Amino acid sequence: MNGTATAPIVTISGLTKRFGSNRALHDVDLTVARGEVVVLLGLSGSGKSTLLRHIDGLESPSEGSLDVLGERVETLSQKSLRSLRSRVAMIFQQFELVPSLTVLENVLTGALSRLSGPRLGVWTYPRALRRQALGHLDRVGLLEKAYERSELLSGGQQQRVAIARALMQEPQILLADEPVASLDPESSEQVMRLIREIAADDGLTVICSLHQVDLALGWGDRIVGLRHGEVVLDTPTDGLTKSQVMEVYGRVTPTAELRAIETELATESLLLTRGAEA
Ligand SMILES: Nc1ncnc2c1ncn2[C@@H]1O[C@H](COP(=O)(O)OP(=O)(O)OP(=O)(O)O)[C@@H](O)[C@H]1O
Numbered sequence: 001m002n003g004t005a006t007a008p009i010v011t012i013s014g015l016t017k018r019f020g021s022n023r024a025l026h027d028v029d030l031t032v033a034r035g036e037v038v039v040l041l042g043l044s045g046s047g048k049s050t051l052l053r054h055i056d057g058l059e060s061p062s063e064g065s066l067d068v069l070g071e072r073v074e075t076l077s078q079k080s081l082r083s084l085r086s087r088v089a090m091i092f093q094q095f096e097l098v099p100s101l102t103v104l105e106n107v108l109t110g111a112l113s114r115l116s117g118p119r120l121g122v123w124t125y126p127r128a129l130r131r132q133a134l135g136h137l138d139r140v141g142l143l144e145k146a147y148e149r150s151e152l153l154s155g156g157q158q159q160r161v162a163i164a165r166a167l168m169q170e171p172q173i174l175l176a177d178e179p180v181a182s183l184d185p186e187s188s189e190q191v192m193r194l195i196r197e198i199a200a201d202d203g204l205t206v207i208c209s210l211h212q213v214d215l216a217l218g219w220g221d222r223i224v225g226l227r228h229g230e231v232v233l234d235t236p237t238d239g240l241t242k243s244q245v246m247e248v249y250g251r252v253t254p255t256a257e258l259r260a261i262e263t264e265l266a267t268e269s270l271l272l273t274r275g276a277e278a
Pocket residue numbers: 019022023024042043044045046047048049050051
């Protein structure tokens with residue numbers, strides 16, 4: 001974490017979200033400091049994506065409040081929400097690039113919120129933005145791929161393009177929803193290292209959901225564990241071991257559920273290994 005910057009950038013108080021009778025989040029309190037890298041961990045369905053979507057103003061709370069970049073998210077008009085979202089970038093498990101567009105044009109679309117009107121083709125973007133986009137591609141190590149169609153890139157490369165696109169927003173917060181869930185272990189490390197480096201260099205605040213405890217321990221400043229929509233763990237990663245994370249889950253988790261976590265991790269790692277071998 002950037003030691004000089006510790007002012008809260010996200011403050012969530014008593015956040016509860018219900019979808020019909022299903023309670024996705026329950027009484028979540030969370031404060032994130034500027035420049036912090038926070039990892040959300042939890043079983044499938046524990047509420048990680050729903051929490052990220054609230055921070056981005058894509059969901060409105062059933063109860064509670066969210067203060068993001070000094071704005072009370074749940075009170076904002078659609079126009080103000082769009083303005084907030086332009087300062088909060090998001091990357092996803094499936095990258096969400098436009099496959100038929102070049103890598104450079106995909107990156108440029110990250111600047112659309114700063115432009116008026118639609119753009120079609122790299123040359124319809126101002127030269128300063130093209131230069132900026134190429135700079136971001138250089139930063140993520142993909143400058144030589146600028147004019148290739150994005151669908152021709154590997155998963156790890158596509159996620160790095162998505163990161164470059166996110167940087168075009170000049171964001172203050174990067175939300176990452178399982179950014180490495182579709183990647184092999186080596187690409188996962190590479191993407192997490194890149195996110196970590198950018199956060200350190202730019203003082204960017206990162207909130208990232210992951211399934212892999214090892215990655216969370218390696219790349220996060222802090223781990224927030226969710227279970228059935230409740231925060232059951234919130235601790236700095238410094239000095240924390242994997243078994244301690246599992247223990248903390250264990251203390252609040254019946255043995256069968258702890259086994260489910262381990263099975264989920266084992267299955268995921270098997271699938272990734274098979275994917276890498278294919
Ligand atoms: N739009 C929605 N409508 C109804 N239920 C939803 C909606 N979005 C999420 N949920 C429910 O909220 C709960 C939390 O889901 P969420 O996607 O946030 O979990 P998650 O921890 O991100 O899971 P995963 O790791 O599988 O992505 C789940 O029970 C899910 O079915």
